[in-house]
Amino acid sequence: MIVSQTPFRISFVGGGTDFEDFYRRYPGRVLSTSIDKYIYVAVNKKFDDRIRISYSKTENVKDVEEIEHLIVKAVLRELGIKKGVEIVSIGDIPGKGTGLGSSSSFTVGLLKSLYSYLGESILPGALAEKAAEIEIKKVGAPIGKQDHYAAAFGGLNQITFNPDGTVNVEPIYLTPKIKQEFQRHLLMFYTGIQRSSTPILSEQKVNIEEKVEDLKKLSNLVPIFRKAIEKGNFKEAGELLHQNWLIKKRLSSKISNSLIEQMYNKAIQAKAWGGKILGAGGGGFLLVIASPENHLAVKRALKNYQLVSFRFTESGSKIILRN
Amino acid sequence: MENYVKKFLGEVGVNLKKVSWREIAKTMKILQTAYEADGKVFLIGNGGSAAIASHFANDLNKTIFGKKGEKKVKRFQAISLTDNIPTLTAWANDVGYEYVFSEQLKNFAQEKDVLVTISSSGNSPNIIKAAQTAKSLYLPIIAFVGFDGGKLISLADAKIHVPSNSYAIVESCHGAICHHIITYFQELIE
Numbered sequence: 001m002i003v004s005q006t007p008f009r010i011s012f013v014g015g016g017t018d019f020e021d022f023y024r025r026y027p028g029r030v031l032s033t034s035i036d037k038y039i040y041v042a043v044n045k046k047f048d049d050r051i052r053i054s055y056s057k058t059e060n061v062k063d064v065e066e067i068e069h070l071i072v073k074a075v076l077r078e079l080g081i082k083k084g085v086e087i088v089s090i091g092d093i094p095g096k097g098t099g100l101g102s103s104s105s106f107t108v109g110l111l112k113s114l115y116s117y118l119g120e121s122i123l124p125g126a127l128a129e130k131a132a133e134i135e136i137k138k139v140g141a142p143i144g145k146q147d148h149y150a151a152a153f154g155g156l157n158q159i160t161f162n163p164d165g166t167v168n169v170e171p172i173y174l175t176p177k178i179k180q181e182f183q184r185h186l187l188m189f190y191t192g193i194q195r196s197s198t199p200i201l202s203e204q205k206v207n208i209e210e211k212v213e214d215l216k217k218l219s220n221l222v223p224i225f226r227k228a229i230e231k232g233n234f235k236e237a238g239e240l241l242h243q244n245w246l247i248k249k250r251l252s253s254k255i256s257n258s259l260i261e262q263m264y265n266k267a268i269q270a271k272a273w274g275g276k277i278l279g280a281g282g283g284g285f286l287l288v289i290a291s292p293e294n295h296l297a298v299k300r301a302l303k304n305y306q307l308v309s310f311r312f313t314e315s316g317s318k319i320i321l322r323n
Numbered sequence: 324m325e326n327y328v329k330k331f332l333g334e335v336g337v338n339l340k341k342v343s344w345r346e347i348a349k350t351m352k353i354l355q356t357a358y359e360a361d362g363k364v365f366l367i368g369n370g371g372s373a374a375i376a377s378h379f380a381n382d383l384n385k386t387i388f389g390k391k392g393e394k395k396v397k398r399f400q401a402i403s404l405t406d407n408i409p410t411l412t413a414w415a416n417d418v419g420y421e422y423v424f425s426e427q428l429k430n431f432a433q434e435k436d437v438l439v440t441i442s443s444s445g446n447s448p449n450i451i452k453a454a455q456t457a458k459s460l461y462l463p464i465i466a467f468v469g470f471d472g473g474k475l476i477s478l479a480d481a482k483i484h485v486p487s488n489s490y491a492i493v494e495s496c497h498g499a500i501c502h503h504i505i506t507y508f509q510e511l512i513e
Contacts, residue, residue, distance in 0.1 A: 005360065036359075116434075121461040155352060173348040176510035315356040319434040319461075 001044040002116045003321035006109030007034035007313055008093060008100035009150035010188070010278055010287060012237075013244045016251055017219040018144030018161050020136075021208045026215070028161035029222035030146045031172070034154040035310040037092040039102065040320075041109040043117045046086045051076070054088040056096075071107050074138040078130075079114055087113075093308075097194040099279020104147030105317075107131040112317045124316050125167070128152035142201040154316030158226055178232040183312060185234040185289050187298060190306040191260060193283025200280045204252040214247050221247075238273025238289035245276040255281030263302060270297040331491075338487045339496050347500060350481040351507050353437055353463050354383075354399075358508075360435040364401040367424040367453055368441035368467075371494045373405040375441050375467075375501065380406075382505040387512060396512060402431065404453075424453035432460045439465045443493040445473020454478040467500070469493030 009032045017028030046052060053059045053072050064082060067073040072087060087110065093100060108131045115122045122130070131152065132145035145167070149159050153169050160168040174182065208215065221244055228236040245264070249256045256264075260277055263286055267275055272290035277283075285308065290298050299307060357364055364383060366376035380403035388398050404427045405411070414423045428438070438457040442450045445468040454464050454475060466472075466479030469487055476482050485496040 121434075154356065171349070171352060173345070173352070176507055179511065180513070313355075313359055314352045315359045318356070318360055320360055322434060 001042060001321065001323060002113050002319060003040055003042045004109045004112040004116070004317055005038050005040055005315075005320045006105045006112065006151050006317040007154055007315065008037045008039070008102060008105050009034050009147060010100065010285075010310075011146065011150070012241060012276075012287075013225045014218050014222045015146065015248065015279070016144070016204060017215050018146040018159075019205060019208060020144075020165075021205065022212070022215050023161035024163055024165075025212070027163060027219060028144070028215075029219045030159050031157070031222050031225055032146065032150045032159070033156040033312045034150060034314070034316065035100075036313050037100065037310060039089060039091040039105045039109050041106070041113045042086075042088045042090075042321075043113040044086045045117075046084045049083040051083060052086045054086075070139045071103065071135060072110065074134050075107070075110050075114060078134060078138070079111075079118065081114065081118075085117070094194055097196055097284060098190075099197075099277060099281070099284030101147030101150060101279065103141070104131060104135060104143070105151040107135050108148055108151040108317045112319065116319050116322060124152040125169075127317065128167070142198060142205045152316050155314045156312060158222060172226060172230065174230065178229070179312065181232055182229055182234065182237075184292050185238070187288045187290065187295060188278075188308045188310060189263065189286045189288070189302050190308055191263065191277075191283050191286055192305065193259070195283040197280035197282070200252050200254040200282050203254060204280075207251060211251055214250055217247055218244060234289060235273055235291070238275075240274070241276055241287075241289055242268075242274030245274065248276065248281070252281070257282065260286065263305065266301040267298050270294060270301040272298050334487070334489070334492050335495050335499075338485050338492050339499060341486050342483060342496065342500065346482050346484070347504070350465050350483060351504055353465055353481055354504070354508075355511075356463075357435060357437040358397070358399055361397075361400070362433065362435035362437060363431060364399060364437050364439060365428060365432065365457075365462075366401060366403045366439045366441070367405060367450060369447050369449065371490065372441040372443065372467075372497070373403075375494065375497055376405050376439070377403045378498070379403075379439070379441075379501045379505075382501065383508075386505055387508045399508075404428070421448045421452050423449050425449070425456040428453055428456050428460070428462075432457065432462055434461045436462050437465065438462050439467070440475060440479070441467040441497060442473065442475055443469040443490050443497075445470060445475035450475060451478070467497045469496075 011032040014030035128148040131148040156172045158170045271294040275288035278285045368376040380401040383399040383401035463480045465481045
């Protein structure tokens with residue numbers, strides 16, 4: 001059996017600039033980190049010739065074409081695996097609609113495990129590109145490709161999407177003190193809403209043409225945010241995150257809603273410097289940057305929502321068991 | 324005499340400053356990925372570099388965690404393949420010195436592990452062989468090298484290259500950099 005471990009990510013600034021319709025005309029940039037929440041994908045040869053897939057539901061089929069899970073179907077087709085395999089996925093966080101890039105982490109982890117199953121290894125860049133191609137081109141998901149890169153590489157990175165289609169992943173190295181301080185300023189709350197990102201991102205994708213100027217602003221915030229965290233100036237980072245959120249909300253009418261606005265405003269009233277909904281929006285997790293001395297006030301203001309602790313990590317998708 | 328001593332101290336300083344900080348940061352990142360996944364860190368070297376391998380393994384295993392008291396903290400799992408004399412001499416005597424590290428790797432290595440190679444010339448046959456074995460097992464490779472980096476530098480994912488032709492300078496710089504990596508993890512891991 002083979003088991004891969006693939007991290008989820010939190011994205012700070014630049015989300016939305018990783019769509020091809022945008023980065024073909026202006027470099028897209030995002031800044032994100034992998035966190036210690038993972039999806040595990042186990043793959044094993046099946047005793048008989050059938051295909052069994054276990055996720056939030058279980059499928060047991062005779063032929064690849066009968067598979068309902070679109071990503072699994074596309075990946076098995078792509079790798080030419082036709083029968084006799086079992087695939088099981090287990091995540092640390094609900095599988096869908098939390099804004100932590102879970103579907104892309106799953107695609108990356110599934111590919112990582114299946115390449116290993118076929119006796120091959122794949123480098124992070126090729127893994128990310130293949131996963132993005134499967135989800136965007138084969139499955140037709142209206143998403144960008146930042147999450148595939150975040151999951152395949154791991155760590156805190158500035159990811160640049162160049163107009164020629166190439167991607168640069170630049171690790172952001174922080175001193176131990178700044179890295180700990182950065183984490184000490186962050187709080188993450190679960191909105192309780194699990195949503196599909198598809199309608200939000202579909203609208204966002206259609207809007208790219210008229211939102212180009214906003215997207216350029218988001219892309220340009222990335223190097224500024226990076227400088228702020230490298231200096232350890234988290235007040236500035238918080239204010240930039242706030243700017244990012246104000247622009248991001250304009251990309252689609254579905255990114256924010258009354259509950260999210262209420263949560264966000266409560267956090268700001270409790271003296272948070274800034275925040276954002278992680279991922280596409282509409283629900284999932286709210287990330288807040290606030291001075292540690294105000295954390296108690298922020299937690300009180302958002303006491304009805306689950307606080308989820310996390311740590312930054314360095315690992316990208318990797319095989320943790322092979323026997 | 325003063326100048327004689329100061330010349331050496333100066334050369335160590337000059338060569339240390341020539342080492343890429345990014346490659347050292349990358350080395351820290353790679354070591355951390357093994358730590359996070361409960362992977363092992365294998366270390367290898369010959370002669371003085373064997374001593375550095377053993378010393379670095381000790382610091383990864385003990386020094387980082389030595390002052391944390393009874394607090395339960397996940398630890399590094401570093402194994403210096405230079406330390407088991409019966410195993411090392413068995414491979415050397417029965418098969419060849421070239422195989423002393425590569426064959427030990429085959430006992431222990433898993434994909435989530437890391438190999439740290441230390442070779443001033445970057446050309447020691449047993450180190451190159453072990454790096455090739457590690458590559459075939461998909462382990463990331465960290466290389467501490469000197470001189471022109473030798474064959475080893477092209478096999479490595481992180482390249483700590485001290486561009487001097489003196490063993491004394493190269494090994495001194497390697498030792499200092501290892502200590503800085505240990506300091507990093509002492510500060511990072513609470």
